[in-house]
């Protein structure tokens with residue numbers, strides 16, 4: 001497992017890292033979103049390093065973790081993108097979302113505002129990635145287990161999977177990440193991304209040709225875009 005610390009502000013430098021790795025079919029990218037201090041980095045640490053260090057600075061801008069696993073007999077390379085949720089970074093650079101295959105959306109069960117802000121994060125996510133699987137996560141349940149009795153309707157409302165977890169004691173952390181990886185892989189395998197790109201190329205190409213040649217074909221590329 002390799003950790004790449006990218007200290008670039010505002011997502012600068014992300015594209016270089018991004019570029020070298022997305023050619024392989026079995027490479028997926030999973031992003032993590034949520035307010036500052038909800039436990040995004042701690043959840044990753046718990047899963048990737050099987051540990052929890054109580055004191056650590058908040059993520060500066062972006063940390064990339066590389067992780068290898070197997071799904072249905074195939075070797076999968078996972079890039080986990082962890083970002084800072086501070087106000088100063090509240091709107092993510094587009095490249096953070098670029099080619100992401102799944103999202104883990106985290107709030108802190110002890111702080112209501114972080115739950116309220118889910119809708120802002122979710123809205124931004126959907127602007128860039130309208131289709132990718134997204135798991136909603138209620139973190140820090142170790143602090144007061146009674147919270148698991150509460151109804152959190154955000155996930156239900158948007159028809160998203162929802163897990164109660166704790167980075168501190170490890171509850172549901174492995175399940176969360178292994179499910180996120182499976183969802184990312186299945187999204188990538190079924191996604192129309194590549195086809196869409198090709199179709200867009202063809203559409204542009206068609207536009208340059210005389211009308212009569214393209215009139216028959218114009219419908220199909222459009223309908224693919226909506227899959």
Ligand SMILES: Nc1nc2c(ncn2[C@@H]2O[C@H](COP(=O)(O)OP(=O)(O)OP(=O)(O)O)[C@@H](O)[C@H]2O)c(=O)[nH]1
Nearest residue numbers: 036037038039040041042058059084085140167168
């Ligand atoms: N009790 C408890 N504390 C937690 C848990 N997860 C994280 N924390 C604490 O919450 C604080 C913030 O955790 P981080 O993982 O740094 O939060 P973050 O979401 O990465 O924050 P930014 O990087 O600023 O966006 C730390 O002090 C952690 O020790 C948990 O499951 N239970």
Ligand SMILES: [Mg+2]
Nearest residue numbers: 040041058059
């Ligand atoms: Mg962090």
